[in-house]
Amino acid sequence: MPEIVDDKKTVPAEDLARFDVMLRSAGRIVAFTGAGLSTEAGIPDFRSPGGRWSRMKPILFQDFLDSDEARRETWRRRFDMDGEMRRARPTRGHRAIASWIKAGKSPAVITQNIDNLHQASGIPDDAVIEVHGNTTYAACLDCARRYEIEDLRGSFAATGEAPRCDGCGGFVKTATISFGQPMPEIAMQRATQLAKTSDLFVVVGSSLVVYPAADLPRLARKQGANVVIINREPTPGDRYAHLLLRGEIGDILGNFVLESGAKP
Template structure:
């Protein structure tokens, strides 16, 4: 596809920047990752049962433990860090930005990214949903009920089992959200994969889709990923310093 260069009196055209983020972007906010060297799944393999759909639905004790885990989750105390703020700053600069996140913490939105520009592949921890009638309500309200003595609060609408509005192991991703993310990956001219091991499918495949459709793929992650060889640039520096510098450069030189 041939692109027409802007005339001298026109500002340079700003490319669509897609940013796929994983747990690594939120570790500076005090939220531990899952699969890194010190990740939760490596430290406590049993913890994975708490977010596995069949185990959660079939065992009341698993649900009670899950609610206790949510009460203690650092996600509700966490604040956006320099990396989240840099993403929001890039969007405010006039650059077309879409965030595709594997995280459920809502920190991109709290940093100032418009909700409509954030695709939450794995849902959000800030809402709960009924597994029977699909009514949604706030996690804050559900946790208040747990604190008041309900160890496994039921849906107030139909009495069904409540769960976090996140995608548990054994559940499918929302096909509409995934389809929109796929469209963004195909349209992006710059695609950043930040703080993700790129091992969880189908989210990880978005990096490959973007590269196949001509995007400049940049990977910012502490550990190697299966997509490193497709990347135009791989950055191993700490995300909190590397990403703001990288995004500032994109804002200043949008056509690069």
Template sequence: MIASDLDTAIAGLRDLIDDAQRIVPFTGAGISTESGIPDFRSPGGLWTHNRPIPFDEYVASAEARREAWRRRFNIEATFAQAKPGRGHLALASLYRAGRVPGVVTQNIDNLHPMSGVAPHDIVELHGNTTYATCLDCGQRYELGPIRSRFEVNGEEPPDCDCGGIVKTATISFGQAMPEDAMRRAQQLASACDLLLAVGSSLVVWPAAGIPLIAKRSGAKLVIINREPTEFDEFADLVVRNDIGDALAPFIRH
């Protein structure tokens, strides 16, 4: 069913949420636009200004790494100033009420933990841009010191003490998906009775397959997204209203 207006959408959401015991949110970039973080694909999105740098190019080219770090530091203020939006807060309310065993997200912005969801209950399929790791030994690095050295050393891309390449803890095109995160996401989807796909275009695989796992396992599926998705025909409810407006009634303080 496609909700015809906001009131219908909220009523349908309330019925499905009230009936569910285990709710798993699956979130994409659309939930964070209210927080001031641009998405990737839409007009004005990040990829309309800069071509994504594939993983193999990042590893092979010091200039590609240099450009990737320039871009990351150029948008640092955007990430640093962002606060959870109404969608994040509503999902965190359901989590605190014991209705959500875990949140699966494609986002890299760290807003779900800021909203009150415990980090160990968040599955980050595409990583996290608020810190960096060594691709060889896994050592974690905070971005502040990296930026200081980058600016002082003539924009020399950082390397690890072990000699490995340091990269933001995100998953780039061509980079292997994190196996543990994918396994956890699949387990959550298989065991839930309601999956809320919020703000995802559902075109980036294999992450996009998570909602279908829930549906095939017997769960109800809700898609909340401004634009149509290829999965709308499988959903029990499709909401094309503003995400914050649709989820605001579920915020509990």
């Protein structure tokens, strides 16, 4: 079990040096990111004190399907958070992870985040595996027709009614995964395969409490990968880590931007 570093102290230089060696010697790096990465971009997380769920109860997927009121409230909340989404920009942490992919050291990033900031940092869409979906667009739950959020705003403001699909009449929902909604099968298959074939698995800003995604560090270690967890607080997955780095994510990852074409 690695030594836990107090998050009120500077990360020891020897731990940063150890991570640098792991990063540069790895042939296949996979980052797995959570809400802690994007809080530094001004997007509140869900679970921590002051987070969204301390202020409002999450709406279950079945409630969305069953209740007009739940659908309206879901959309009201989505439009209320629009300012946060518009202002958010990729952080030093996002840019560092993007550099690993651009340098050819990492095939993709797995993320629980729904904010599109990995794509905004320059990572191609097909190299961002979103296991909890994406809130920057919406889709019909029946026919999967895509809708842009801005296109739905006017009708909601005018009528107060949750949008329905123009094509089939189905419910339109942001392309996120709600509690009780099936996980995206293809994304989870890709994430699991990446975890199993990585030789360095870096968890960044995830509380590691939401399954099945939270099991990915265990799978990576079981297959022989080095596991590093970068987070401000302890997580249930810390027992799988070879190295724990406690502190501000941008301050840590800002030291680990790789140049394109970097070699192991």
